[in-house]
Amino acid sequence: MSDDTGIRVAAPSDAPAVGRLLYRLKRQYGSTTITDEADFVRGAMSSVLEAIASTSNVVLVAEFSEEVVAFVDFSIRIAPRAGGRIGALEEIYVEGGWRRRGLGSALWSAGRDALRAKGVLEIEVITSMAHPGQRQFFATATKLEWYAAVHRERL
């Protein structure tokens, strides 16, 4: 998949760029205490590479002029209650200067197509109550149904 949207399936060589975008996502939401981008990218590299290589993930990047400016990552699991495979959005991130140009929507839509092609029946997204922008994006751009609350314990 690669067309004039700049969106394509991520390759292992994209892992450092995806790691950098992940760092910015986590810094934006204060969900990492690491303040050095290179340290963060080193630490994240094995899970980013694993996601890119896994048949249970769909990782897409948007690249313009040889710069990766956005990515999306979905995981796929089997849920008998849903009658088969469910996709979950793990991360979506568009670089600050590239936002509000339809890139997030284009990544979402390309990811949806890729999941459908893998037999996924349903997609779930967790949005944070603390971040209204992302909730508005999912309410407006993707028109998702608000289905349930998420309860969690960190192990």
Ligand SMILES: CC(C)(COP(=O)(O)OP(=O)(O)OC[C@H]1O[C@@H](n2cnc3c(N)ncnc32)[C@H](O)[C@@H]1OP(=O)(O)O)[C@@H](O)C(=O)NCCC(=O)NCCS
């Ligand atoms: C959420 C995010 C991916 C959206 O990417 P984007 O490329 O700006 O999205 P789009 O341009 O496709 O936006 C489509 C519509 O969604 C809505 N929207 C997007 N961002 C919004 C915001 N910050 N506030 C309100 N509405 C927003 C708007 O209706 C927008 O249409 P418009 O620009 O014509 O008004 C991007 O803002 C981002 O990377 N945020 C930080 C990371 C994040 O929160 N990720 C989600 C959880 S992992």
